[in-house]
Amino acid sequence: MASVPDGLQYTDEHEWVSGDVDTGAIVSIGITEYAAAALGDVVFIDAPSVGDTVAAGRVCGELESTKAVSELYSPVTGKVTEVNQAVLDSPELLNRDAYGEGWILKIEVSEPAKKLLNAEQYASLTD
C-alpha cells in the first residue's frame, strides 16, 4: 500500500508539499507514492526552471512514464528557487523514493495555500 507520511500536506492531484506554506517560506514539492505507482516507471520529467512563477492548481510540467503522460500541477503559488537535477537525470528516483530523493521543486511561496489536505484526508482519497 502506498505510504502517506504524516508530516506533509497533499493535493487532490497527488502532489505533496513539505514545510510550512507561509508567504516567504521555501517548500519542497513532489508527487505521492500513489501517483508514482499509478504512472509506472517514470522516464522523463518536464519541470519548470529556476525563477519561473508557478500558480497553485495550475499545470507547471509533465511526467512521462513508459506507458502514460501525466501533468504536474503546482500545489502552491510562488517562484521556483531550485529544481532537483538528480531526479531530472534519473526519473526512476520518483518511483524509488517519492517523498525523499524524488523531490522535484523548491518553491518560495508568495500566497497562502488554500486547498491542501493533511495525510488523513489525502489517504482517504486514494483508498
Added chain:
Amino acid sequence: MPLHSALESRHLALGATMIDFAGWSLPVRYSSDLAEHRAVRTGVGVFDLSHMGEIEVSGPGAPDALDYALVGWISRIAVGGAKYTMICTEDGGVVDDLVVYRIEETRFMVVANAGNHSVVVEALRDRCEGFPCEIVDESQATALVAVQGPASPTVATRIVDQGDRSTVAGLPYYSCAPATVTGIRMLVARTGYTGEDGFEFFCPSDRAGELWDRVVDGGKESSIVPCGLASRDVLRLEAGMPLYGHELGLDRSPFDAGLGRVVQFGTDADPRADFVGNRALRDAARRVAGFRENPRSSPDDARLLVGLVGNGRRSARAGYSVLAAGVAIGEVTSGAPSPSLECQIAMAYVHPRYTAAGTEVEVEIRGRHEGMAVSALPFYSQAK
C-alpha cells in the same frame, strides 16, 4: 462489469496493478514495466492471456470453411502447424488479426483478440454456414498462459511430463502439440507476441491455477518474472508486431500495414478457391504496390505503415501527428521508449513519399516538435 481471469487472486497476491482491458480485469504490471521487459528479453516471463478468444472450428468442412473465411490458406497448414493470419471484410478491411492452430486434420483453433472476440465468432458462424463444420466458442472455458524469453524452452520442458519433453523441446516455431502439464492434457504452442522464443499453454480455465502455479514453480530456477499488459505492449512494438485498434482496423487493408504476406491469393498454377475480401484485397495489393513504386504521384491521403526512431526525451504516442516541413503527413499508431534500443520507437502511417528508411520527420508531441527518422521493422530481433 469487467470479466475476471481465473488467475486473478494470484495476480493480486503478487501485487499486480489491475486495469480494465477489453472488458477484462487484468494486470498492467506487477513490479516495473522495465524489469518485466528485461526479464522477457534476457530470461523468462509469464503472462496471463486468458482474455484472448479461442474458437474451435472442426468437422470435414473446416479446412474449406476457414479457407473461405480467412485471408490465409488455412487448408495448407500442416497438422500441428500454426499460422498468423487475418479475417477481413468484403471491402478488404481488417476485422481482426488471428493465429490459427491446426490441432488435427479437421480440427482448428482460431485465437482472436479479446476486443474482437464476439465479432470474430459471429463472422465465422456466418461465413462457415455453408460448410459441414462446427464452430464452438471455447473462450470462456479456455485459459492461456504464455511463457516467453530465451529461457522459455528450459522452463517449458521442465514443467511438462517426462514423456512430452522431447516433443515440446522439438516444437518448431509456429507449431503446436498436445502435452501434459501437472496431470492436465493441454495444447502447447511455440508462438508468442514478444519477438522472443516462447510457448503458449492453452488449458481449461477451471484448472488454470494449477498450470500457473506449475509454471511459476518450474520457472523459479530460471528466475521467471510475472509480466503485465504494459510490458507486453512494448515488447510487441519493439518486435514490429501490429496491435489491432492501432496499426490494424476496419479502415486499413493488410497491405497498408505492410502485412500483405498474410493474404494468400494462390497462383495460376496453384489456384485458391474464392475467399471473403478476395477481390477488394487484390485491388488493395495493386494500389499499395503503386504507392511504393510511385510515391510522389500517390494521392495526398495515401498512407503506409513505417517504423520511427528518435533520440528525444519524450515519446511519440498513438494519435500524434507526423510532420514534414511543418505539414501533417501522417499519424502515430503506437509509441514508447524502447528499453532494448535505448531510444524512442513508434509506428506510424505516413504518406508514401516519406517511407524510405532514414527519412527525417517530426512528431508533434503535446505542442512540441521532436525529430524522428523512418526505420525498417522490426526494431528488435533476437540474437541468432
